[in-house]
Amino acid sequence: MSNADxxxxxxxxxxxxxxxxxxxxxxxxxxxxxxxxxNLTMGDTSLSDDLSQETFIKAYLQLSSFQGLSGFSTWLFxxxxxxxxxxxxxxxxxxxxxxxxxxxxxxxxxxYSAENADLxxxxxxxxxxxxxxxxxxxxxxxxxxxxxxxxxCPLGTLKSYVSAGKTKLANLLQ
Amino acid sequence: MNxxxxxxxxxxxxxxxxxxxxxxxxxxxxxDRQPVPVLVWIFAxxxxxxxxxxxxxxxxxxxxxxxxEKAPWxxxxxxxxxxVSIFLVGFFFHERKTxxxxxxK
Numbered sequence: 001m002s003n004a005d006x007x008x009x010x011x012x013x014x015x016x017x018x019x020x021x022x023x024x025x026x027x028x029x030x031x032x033x034x035x036x037x038x039n040l041t042m043g044d045t046s047l048s049d050d051l052s053q054e055t056f057i058k059a060y061l062q063l064s065s066f067q068g069l070s071g072f073s074t075w076l077f078x079x080x081x082x083x084x085x086x087x088x089x090x091x092x093x094x095x096x097x098x099x100x101x102x103x104x105x106x107x108x109x110x111x112y113s114a115e116n117a118d119l120x121x122x123x124x125x126x127x128x129x130x131x132x133x134x135x136x137x138x139x140x141x142x143x144x145x146x147x148x149x150x151x152x153c154p155l156g157t158l159k160s161y162v163s164a165g166k167t168k169l170a171n172l173l174q
Numbered sequence: 175m176n177x178x179x180x181x182x183x184x185x186x187x188x189x190x191x192x193x194x195x196x197x198x199x200x201x202x203x204x205x206d207r208q209p210v211p212v213l214v215w216i217f218a219x220x221x222x223x224x225x226x227x228x229x230x231x232x233x234x235x236x237x238x239x240x241x242x243e244k245a246p247w248x249x250x251x252x253x254x255x256x257x258v259s260i261f262l263v264g265f266f267f268h269e270r271k272t273x274x275x276x277x278x279k
Contacts, residue, residue, distance in 0.1 A: 017207050026200050031191040038191070049196065056200045060207070119187050138184040170180050 006072040014064050022063075026056050029073060032140055033080050039135050040084055042120040051087060055080045070149055077136065077150045122172035129153075130165030137162055 005024075012021030033055055037048035059079050066075050123131050129151070136147040148158035224230075242250065 013207065019201075019204060019207060022204065023197060023201050026197040027193065030193055030196050030200075034191045034196070035189065052196070053200050053203065057203060057205070060204050116187050119184075134184075138181060139188055166177065166180055170176070173180070173183060 003071055007068055010063055010066055010068075010072065013060070022056075022060055025059075025072070029076055030056075032073070033076060036077065036080055036135060036140060037084065039120075039123065039139060040132070042124060043116060051080070051083055054087075055083045058083060071146070074142065074146045074149055077140070077142065077146075078152075081132065081150050118173065122169055125172055126165050126168055127161075129161045130168065133158055133161035134165040134169065 006028075009021045009025050012018045030052065034048055034052045037051045037055075038045065041047050041051075055076065059076055062079070066072065123134075126134065132151060133147055136142045136150055137144060142150065144155060144158055144162065147162075148155045151158060151161075153161075
C-alpha cells in the first residue's frame with residue numbers, strides 16, 4: 001500500500017466519515033508503531049499496546065489536520081512520540097520528569113525483553129533523544145529529515161543525536 | 175563495532191509484530207466521527223451545477239484571454255514568477271515552521 005493509498009483512506013475517513021476506511025491504515029502501521037513503543041518501553045508489551053491504541057485513536061480524531069505534506073507514517077510517528085512522552089508526564093504529574101527514572105520505570109521483563117535483553121540494556125543507557133533518534137532512523141527506517149520532523153528538532157540536532165547514540169551503542173554492544 | 179555492523183545488529187532485532195487482533199480492538203474502540211455536514215455537500219453541488227450552467231469554464235477562459243490581450247507584455251512572466259515565488263516561500267515556511275501539521279493538545 002503506497003502513500004497515495006494512505007491518502008485515499010484518509011480522505012475516505014475525513015470527507016465521507018467512513019470509519020471502516022481507517023482499518024487498512026491500522027493494519028498497515030500497527031507493527032512499526034507497536035515495535036517503536038516496545039523498544040521505547042524496553043519490551044513492555046502490554047504498555048506498548050495501550051500506547052499504540054491511544055496513538056491510533058488520537059490519529060483518527062486528528063485526521064483532518066493531516067495535510068499530506070509529510071508522509072502518513074511520519075505524521076503517525078509524531079503522534080506516537082507525543083503519546084509516549086505525554087504518558088510519562090501524566091504519570092509524574094507536574095514534577096519535572098527525569099527520563100532516567102522513566103527508563104527504570106519501564107524496564108520490565110517479558111518475552112520480548114528476554115529476546116532482546118542486550119539491546120534493551122544498551123538502549124536504556126542512551127539519552128532519550130538519542131534512543132528515539134536511533135530507533136526512528138535505524139529500526140524504523142525513517143530518513144534524518146523525517147525523524148527530525150517527528151522529534152520536532154532541527155536536522156543538525158537530530159544528526160548529532162544519531163551520531164552520539166551510534167557511538168555509545170557501538171561501545172555498549174561490543 | 176563499526177557503523178555497518180551496528181546497522182546489521184539493529185536490523186536483526188527488528189521484529190514484525192503480528193496483529194493478533196490488535197487492529198480489530200483499535201477499530202472497536204474508535205469513537206464516531208462527525209461526517210462532513212450535508213449542507214456543505216448541497217452547496218458544493220449547487221455551486222458546481224451553476225458553474226456548468228453559466229458556462230463557467232468558457233467564461234473564465236475568455237476572461238483570462240481578454241486580460242492577457244489588454245495587459246502589457248511583461249504581465250505574464252511577472253505574475254507567474256510572483257505566484258511561484260509566493261507558493262515556494264509559503265511551502266518552505268510551512269515545512270520549516272510546522273514540520274508535521276498536528277495539534278495534539
